[in-house]
Amino acid sequence: MGDGKGRYRGTESRLSWENRIAQWLRRRPRDTDGPDADASRREELLLAVAEAGMPLAPAAYPVAYRCSCERIGCPIPARHPVSFAWQTQSTTDRAQILRWAQGDPQANFITATGMVHDVLDVPLEAGRRALESLLDQGIEVGPVAEAGGEGEEGRALFFTATRGTPADEDEWWPCELDCRPETMDEHPGLRWHCRGSYVLVPPARLPGDHDVHWVRGPEHPLPDPLTLLESLTDACARYAGEIEAAEDGAPEVAWPLGRR
Template sequence: MADGKGRYGGTANRLSWENRPQWLRRRVKDTEPDDSDREALLLAVADAGMPLAPAAYPVAYRCSCERIGCPTPGRHPVSFAWQTQSTTDRAQIQRWAEGEPLANFITATGMVHDVLDVPLEAGRKALDRLLELGVEVGPVAESSGDGEQARALFFTATRGTPEDEDEWWPCELDCRPETMDEHPGLRWHCRGSYVLVPPARLPGDHEVYWVRGPELTLPDPLTLLETLTDACAQFIGEQEDIEQEVAWPLGR
């Protein structure tokens, strides 16, 4: 199991994205992790207190659940009881991993941790900015993909408790919070939601992988929120500018 340096955390985190070696930005495609790597990464998540449950996995461009037209292939839990099924028990996770060697895994949010989920480009810029400011950033994962599927996942301590349950919104992977106008591009996964954890395979040769490992301390989400929302707003504004430039000649 990694020690927090090199592959997914530690010493290289203060490098700019442009100067980071390819192996740090994402795993090399032609060297798939063996079963021991996969199991070690999953157990590291469990050891950090984040509960896990089995998820579907891609079969070519389809989903292993075999649902016709599955809207989130390879990205959803196997069981409808995933919230109660989720566990940090190492023996159970090992049984799942050995019994389903191709399965992805999700972690249920809102129990121990939340996840701030932003567009990948915005997340990379925000991470560099946070590290420059000396902010303590916890685990960070990336989900490669096309368009909206390319995301950066910032793992934080949870702010969801029974006392303030109405303060935060539950958010499925394919949903947006009601306050999206205030936080463009941001999804806040808390109670009632989940995210995929690395290593996870997605359709189209995409994947979810660690940039900063799960052994890092979970920060308060509010210490990251302003920088993330600023980066998201800038990213959304740039996208709108591009769309307007492209669309203008078509309207003449």
Template sequence: MGDDFGRYRGTESRIPQWLRRRPKKSADGSAFDGDVAGREALLLAVADAGMPISPAAHPVGYRCSCERIGCPTPARHPLSFAWQTQSTTDRAQIERWARNQPEANFITATGMIHDVLDVPLEAGSRALERLLEQGIDVGPVADSGGDRMLFFTATRGTPEDEDEWWPCELDCHPETMDEHPGLRWHCRGSYVLVPPAQLPGELSVRWLRGPEHPLPDPLTLLETLTDACARYAGENGELDPHAVAWPLGR
């Protein structure tokens, strides 16, 4: 499904061949891919788009590489508690991280340059098709583990004016789910995994539309996404209103 999205309106997908291969396994059971240069190039492309990143945990079999017993978000959280200040677009630093931590996933800190609208995969697939058919500019889009879709947008925050920030908590707490079923808005104080990332159970995070696409205003996508989420919730009736909201303790 993912590769088809890049072909709408003549926009051929640039997803590298290595993302289409199943991850190999290391001796300890953790996932990795042998194409180090391809992984590094994708991470640098995210940085070149202005999105700051920092290292995150990775899967070890079906567990998380962190030492937390019963980690609630295995392989999805930053390595450092200082991830907000650590996140960077500096190419030299990202190259060092990628080479020194070859199995690490990476997160991007939202709310400075970009936000992320995070929706159920089925709802996001419908919304993406509709947006592209309408000729609306859609930015980078990622499949996050086969159950969520991430729409990367420009931020609604304004770093020069602290009073104008939109805290992530306002958008993703369970009490707001009735108004926006299934939608999480990652802005200031939040993060998401960026491709390429591996998750427990041989799942992955991969680009459907790469970071070369300009970041749109989130409001140009919001109505279509909320409509798709509401339709999905009505058809399935199984969205958990108490689903975990990010970030979690890191």
């Protein structure tokens, strides 16, 4: 499953790569730099993810409002890996990631969860509220990304340490919130991506001029997922309650509408 680089690092090594990632994320190409600067920026962001130990694999990308996979009625356009072997293909190898990125400059990338990290995936508005609350409480929060636009389609992705890997079976425990690609619709609120799942990583493009971008970059250490879980579940419950209340209080519209 890739080469596992970045899993075990000493303190000095950790400080070095965290500082380097932070420098990469602060860079902003000038508008006059053009496509070459955009490509360089994309590669740097992908390498920053790999440097943090998160394995990557190529993913589909949007073509207008369709998916590059050309599957008719693709259920998750631009949000899935290119290869069915994405779990074994995923790697942190710098040279391989650059070959993929340069070979297909439009490709998105996914990171396979459950090996080094998990991802807690919540509705965007709930995630923003939870992030503010967590930071106000002084709780350590790791990398956080936003995917999609406002409304029901937008999601906030909280990257955490994994609960366990195949080599640590005794430390792994199942959770009713576990989410895999084929069960996404079953988890409209909180989704827990662990073994057998994946998420898109920034920078990624989505249909409708939406994207996936970092709010907090991969230079932040991965926290224990349980330190975030209560705040995220509370925020999701409040958000769901607000949606339900808004729907219940919506004024009825007579049909057919009469002309004025």
